[in-house]
Amino acid sequence: MSVRHLDALLHPASVAVIGASSRPGSLGAVVLRNLRGGGFGGPLWAVNPHASGIEGIPCVPDVASLPEAPGLAVICTPAPSVPGLVAELGAKGCRAAVVLSAGLKAPASDGGPSLEQAMLDAARPYLLRVLGPNCIGLLVPGIGLNASFAPANALPGQLAFVTQSGALATAMLDWARGRGIGFSHFISLGDSADVDFGDVLDYLASDSGTRAILLYVESVKLGRKFMSAARAASRNKPVIVVKSGRAPEGARAAASHTGALAGSDAVFDAAARRAGMLRVDTLEALFDAAETLARVRPLQGERLVVVTNGGGAGVLAADALSLAGGKLATLEPDTLAALSACLPATWSRGNPVDIIGDAPVQRYQDALRVLVAAPEVDGILFIHAPTAMVPAPDIAQACLPLLAQVRKPVLGCWLGGPAVAAAQAAWTGAGVPCYDTPERAAAAWMQRATHARNQLALSQVPPAALPGFQPARAQALSLVHEAVVEGREWLDEVAAKALLAAYGIPTVDTRRAHDADEAARLATRIGFPVALKVISPQIVHKSDVGGVALNLNSADEVRSEALRMRQRLARHSPDAVVQGYAVEAMAQRHGARELIAGLATDPVFGPVVLFGRGGIDVELSAQHAVALTPLNPLLARDLVERSGAGPLLAPSRGRPGVDLAAVADTLQKLSLLACDLDEVLELDINPLLADPSGVLALDARVRLSTGLRGRRAAPAIRPYPEDLEEMLVAAGAQFRVRPIRPDDAWRLGEFYAGATPADMRLRFFLSRREVPHSELARYSQIDYDRDMTFIAVEAGEDEAGARMAGEVRAVCDPDNETAEFAIQVATPWQNRGLGLALLTKMLGYLRSRGVQRVIGECLPENRLMLALAQRLGMTVRAGEEVMHLHLELAAPGP
Incomplete structure (x- = not known):
C-alpha cells in the first residue's frame, strides 16, 4: 500500500488536461468546463496540438511544452495513447494522473502486455500515481477541484465517498446535491490499476477534513492490503461500506460442505466486521449511517x-x-x-x-x-x-x-x-441526527449498535490463544507435502484425521485397509461396532454413493459390506478407483450435537473458518457463520454466537450443554492449521460431535492445492510471526524477545504501572499515572503488516506470569519508507544492555523488510536514550522542545 504522491492527486497545486477540446460534448471539453466551473484556484493548462487556446485557457501542443510540471494531469485521450503520455508526464516531473480513458485492457501489441500494464510500466520509474483508468474522475470541493466528467459538481462537506462504479458516481452526486449532502472527497476508482481502496483509505484516515469514509465496493483485489488499511482507518473515524454482488460465486466451484457454505458475500461480511467497519445494504442507509456515526x-x-x-x-x-x-x-x-x-x-x-x-x-x-x-x-x-x-x-x-x-x-x-x-x-x-420515518431511525440505531460491536472487537483484550499448545507441525507438513508431490487433491479419510490429530483435534480411531479381509482384521483389533468408509480419490461425499456403512458388529459383516460397497460403486461411479477402506470405531456419544467446523479459501481474503449446525443436510441449514483467520478465544466464541447454533449447544430439557471451551479451542486450532499450511484449500469436519465431555471429529475431508490449482491467497490479516521469537541474554539475565500479542495487554499494563513517574514522562512526554485500557488494547493488537513491537519477557519455566522487562515498537508509514520508533526499559534493567539489544533487533527487522529510515524523538533530559542513539549511529538534532533522532538503514546483505 502507498500514499506516496496521493497529495498531488488529491490536493494538486496545478492541473493539466491532456486531450482538452472545444468540441461540445467531447470528454476533453466536459472535463475542462468542470475544472473551470469548480473554481479551482491554481494554474490550469490545456494540451491539444490543434489549438492555441480553449475558452481563454492557455493551450500547448504536447506535454513537453507545458510551462512546468503539472501537479495533476487529467488524461482524456484514446486508450492507445495513454502509456506514452504517462511516460512523458513522468519525465516532465508530474507525479499524479487521472486516466478517464476506457479500453486499456486491450493488448498494447499483438501478443504483448495490455495497455494498462504498459501504462503502469511507464509510471513506475517516476513513482507517478494513476487514478483509473476507466473512471469518472475525482472531486475535492474544498479546493474547487472537479477533475471529472460528472454532470454536476459536489457540495463541500466532511464525508468522503469512494466508488468503483462510474454510473453510480454520477447518480450519487446528483442525489446528494438534491439533499444538501456535501463531500470532502468524491473519488471514482474505475479499474483501480494503481490507486485502490487501500491507498485511499490510508490517505483519508489522516485527513482532518473528513469525518467519515463511505465506500461503494464491487470487488477487492488485494485482501491483506485492504484489511490493513481498513483496520487502521476505522480506528480513526467511521468507515461505512456498501458491497454489491451478493451471489456466492466462489461457492459454486467448491466441493466440500464448508466451501459451499462460505460464499464470497459472507466472507466480505466477516472482513468488514473484523476491520471495525459497518456494512449496510443500500446507498440510502450508507448516508444515514454516516449521519449517525459521525454525529452521535x-x-x-x-x-x-x-x-x-x-x-x-x-x-x-x-x-x-x-x-x-x-x-x-x-x-x-x-x-x-x-x-x-x-x-x-x-x-x-x-x-x-x-x-x-x-x-x-x-x-x-x-x-x-x-x-x-x-x-x-x-x-x-x-x-x-x-x-x-x-x-x-x-x-x-x-x-x-x-x-x-x-x-x-x-x-x-x-x-x-x-x-x-x-x-x-x-x-x-x-x-x-434526524430521520424521516421511525423505521429509518430504528435502522440508524441498529447501525450504531453494530458499528459499536465491531469497534469493540478492535479493543477487546482476549485471553491467550491455546496456552501451552504446540501442534505437531512437522508431522502435518509431511502428510500434506507427500500428497502434493503425488498430485493428490484430496487427503483420504485416514490422512485427514491424522492431520486433525496433529493439531490436537480429537478424532475416532481410524485405520486404513487395502481390501475386505484386512478391513475385517482391523475391525477386530479396534473393537466392535465399527464404521466402514470407502477410500477413493474420485469420491468426496461418500454417503451419496453408498460408501459408508455404520454399526458393523462382526468381522463377517465388515467383509461382506466391503464387497457390497465395491459393487455399489462399480454401478454408480464406474470411473472411481477404490484404494481401500477406512475402518473406524463407532463413537458412543449419546446426546451429542452434530456440528460442522471447517476451512474454506476465499480468492481475495484467503482462509476462513466456518462453524455451524452439521449433519447430512448441512447445506440446507442457515445456522452457520464464517470468520477470517487468525482466531483468538474471543473471536472463536463470537463465531459460535453468530452461527445461530447457540441454542443447540445450550442445556435443554434436562440435556446438559456442550463444552463450549472445547468447541472454541477446535476453531482456534483449525485457524492455526490454516495459517501454518498454505496448501490446505478446504477442510470439513462434519459431523463434529460436541457434548459436555468435549468434541470428537467423526468425518473429515481435506482438499489441497496441487500444482494445477496454484497456491491460495494469503490470510488477509497477517498471523502472529512466531519465527521472530528468540532467546536473548542481556544484563546478565535471559529474556524471551518476541512480537507482542493481543493477550499481552495485561502484561503491558503492569509494565507501565510499575514504571517510575520519571520513566513514564520520558516515554510519553507527559506525566501520566496509568495507561487506559483502550490504549493498552491498541498497543497490543498491532497490525504485523505495518507495525511491530518486540517485548522482552523474563525467561522462566512458565511464561504465563512472567513480567515484561522492556519494549521497543516501530510504526511504518504506508509506503514502508520510514518507521518511527519508541523504546522503554523497566528501571531495574536500564543501562545494562537490554535497551541496546532490543533496539538492535528492531533495526535488523526493519532493515529486512526494506524500511529506508528510522526516526524518533526524545526529551533532552533522556540521556540514556541519547547515548543509545549515538552508539547505534543515529543523527541527533535538537528541536524546540524535543531531540530528533534519525538513522538511514542500509539494505540487507545478500
Missing part, C-alpha cells in the same frame, strides 16, 4: 427508549427495532414513577413512552429529563408528529439546551413535511 455521542450500550407524542409511531419504531435484533430498554420502577409524576394518567406506562398528542413544551422537557437520568437507558429516540397544540420549532428549541448536556446518544425523528422542517433543521444543525 459514544455508545455505552444498546438499550433504546422511544419517546413520542404519537403511539402508532412509537410502535412502528419498536417493531423495526425488534425485527432487527435491537433492544428496547426495560424501564425500572423508579423511572416509571418519575414519568407518571410528569405525564398524564393515560400515558403508555412503558417503552415506547407515549406522552400523548396534546403535549405542551414542558411535558417534552420533563419526560426527557427523566429518561436522560435513567441508568437503564443507553440511548433516546425522540419522535414527534406535528399537532395544532404547539409548533414543532418551539419544541425543538426548548429541548435543545437539555440535549446539549446529554452524554447519551439521541436520535430525532420529525414526522411530516414543511411543518417540521425548521425543527429538524435546528436539531441537525446542533449535531442531533
Whole structure:
C-alpha cells in the first residue's frame, strides 16, 4: 500500500488536461468546463496540438511544452495513447494522473502486455500515481477541484465517498446535491490499476477534513492490503461500506460442505466486521449511517427508549427495532414513577413512552429529563408528529439546551413535511441526527449498535490463544507435502484425521485397509461396532454413493459390506478407483450435537473458518457463520454466537450443554492449521460431535492445492510471526524477545504501572499515572503488516506470569519508507544492555523488510536514550522542545 504522491492527486497545486477540446460534448471539453466551473484556484493548462487556446485557457501542443510540471494531469485521450503520455508526464516531473480513458485492457501489441500494464510500466520509474483508468474522475470541493466528467459538481462537506462504479458516481452526486449532502472527497476508482481502496483509505484516515469514509465496493483485489488499511482507518473515524454482488460465486466451484457454505458475500461480511467497519445494504442507509456515526455521542450500550407524542409511531419504531435484533430498554420502577409524576394518567406506562398528542413544551422537557437520568437507558429516540397544540420549532428549541448536556446518544425523528422542517433543521444543525420515518431511525440505531460491536472487537483484550499448545507441525507438513508431490487433491479419510490429530483435534480411531479381509482384521483389533468408509480419490461425499456403512458388529459383516460397497460403486461411479477402506470405531456419544467446523479459501481474503449446525443436510441449514483467520478465544466464541447454533449447544430439557471451551479451542486450532499450511484449500469436519465431555471429529475431508490449482491467497490479516521469537541474554539475565500479542495487554499494563513517574514522562512526554485500557488494547493488537513491537519477557519455566522487562515498537508509514520508533526499559534493567539489544533487533527487522529510515524523538533530559542513539549511529538534532533522532538503514546483505 502507498500514499506516496496521493497529495498531488488529491490536493494538486496545478492541473493539466491532456486531450482538452472545444468540441461540445467531447470528454476533453466536459472535463475542462468542470475544472473551470469548480473554481479551482491554481494554474490550469490545456494540451491539444490543434489549438492555441480553449475558452481563454492557455493551450500547448504536447506535454513537453507545458510551462512546468503539472501537479495533476487529467488524461482524456484514446486508450492507445495513454502509456506514452504517462511516460512523458513522468519525465516532465508530474507525479499524479487521472486516466478517464476506457479500453486499456486491450493488448498494447499483438501478443504483448495490455495497455494498462504498459501504462503502469511507464509510471513506475517516476513513482507517478494513476487514478483509473476507466473512471469518472475525482472531486475535492474544498479546493474547487472537479477533475471529472460528472454532470454536476459536489457540495463541500466532511464525508468522503469512494466508488468503483462510474454510473453510480454520477447518480450519487446528483442525489446528494438534491439533499444538501456535501463531500470532502468524491473519488471514482474505475479499474483501480494503481490507486485502490487501500491507498485511499490510508490517505483519508489522516485527513482532518473528513469525518467519515463511505465506500461503494464491487470487488477487492488485494485482501491483506485492504484489511490493513481498513483496520487502521476505522480506528480513526467511521468507515461505512456498501458491497454489491451478493451471489456466492466462489461457492459454486467448491466441493466440500464448508466451501459451499462460505460464499464470497459472507466472507466480505466477516472482513468488514473484523476491520471495525459497518456494512449496510443500500446507498440510502450508507448516508444515514454516516449521519449517525459521525454525529452521535459514544455508545455505552444498546438499550433504546422511544419517546413520542404519537403511539402508532412509537410502535412502528419498536417493531423495526425488534425485527432487527435491537433492544428496547426495560424501564425500572423508579423511572416509571418519575414519568407518571410528569405525564398524564393515560400515558403508555412503558417503552415506547407515549406522552400523548396534546403535549405542551414542558411535558417534552420533563419526560426527557427523566429518561436522560435513567441508568437503564443507553440511548433516546425522540419522535414527534406535528399537532395544532404547539409548533414543532418551539419544541425543538426548548429541548435543545437539555440535549446539549446529554452524554447519551439521541436520535430525532420529525414526522411530516414543511411543518417540521425548521425543527429538524435546528436539531441537525446542533449535531442531533434526524430521520424521516421511525423505521429509518430504528435502522440508524441498529447501525450504531453494530458499528459499536465491531469497534469493540478492535479493543477487546482476549485471553491467550491455546496456552501451552504446540501442534505437531512437522508431522502435518509431511502428510500434506507427500500428497502434493503425488498430485493428490484430496487427503483420504485416514490422512485427514491424522492431520486433525496433529493439531490436537480429537478424532475416532481410524485405520486404513487395502481390501475386505484386512478391513475385517482391523475391525477386530479396534473393537466392535465399527464404521466402514470407502477410500477413493474420485469420491468426496461418500454417503451419496453408498460408501459408508455404520454399526458393523462382526468381522463377517465388515467383509461382506466391503464387497457390497465395491459393487455399489462399480454401478454408480464406474470411473472411481477404490484404494481401500477406512475402518473406524463407532463413537458412543449419546446426546451429542452434530456440528460442522471447517476451512474454506476465499480468492481475495484467503482462509476462513466456518462453524455451524452439521449433519447430512448441512447445506440446507442457515445456522452457520464464517470468520477470517487468525482466531483468538474471543473471536472463536463470537463465531459460535453468530452461527445461530447457540441454542443447540445450550442445556435443554434436562440435556446438559456442550463444552463450549472445547468447541472454541477446535476453531482456534483449525485457524492455526490454516495459517501454518498454505496448501490446505478446504477442510470439513462434519459431523463434529460436541457434548459436555468435549468434541470428537467423526468425518473429515481435506482438499489441497496441487500444482494445477496454484497456491491460495494469503490470510488477509497477517498471523502472529512466531519465527521472530528468540532467546536473548542481556544484563546478565535471559529474556524471551518476541512480537507482542493481543493477550499481552495485561502484561503491558503492569509494565507501565510499575514504571517510575520519571520513566513514564520520558516515554510519553507527559506525566501520566496509568495507561487506559483502550490504549493498552491498541498497543497490543498491532497490525504485523505495518507495525511491530518486540517485548522482552523474563525467561522462566512458565511464561504465563512472567513480567515484561522492556519494549521497543516501530510504526511504518504506508509506503514502508520510514518507521518511527519508541523504546522503554523497566528501571531495574536500564543501562545494562537490554535497551541496546532490543533496539538492535528492531533495526535488523526493519532493515529486512526494506524500511529506508528510522526516526524518533526524545526529551533532552533522556540521556540514556541519547547515548543509545549515538552508539547505534543515529543523527541527533535538537528541536524546540524535543531531540530528533534519525538513522538511514542500509539494505540487507545478500
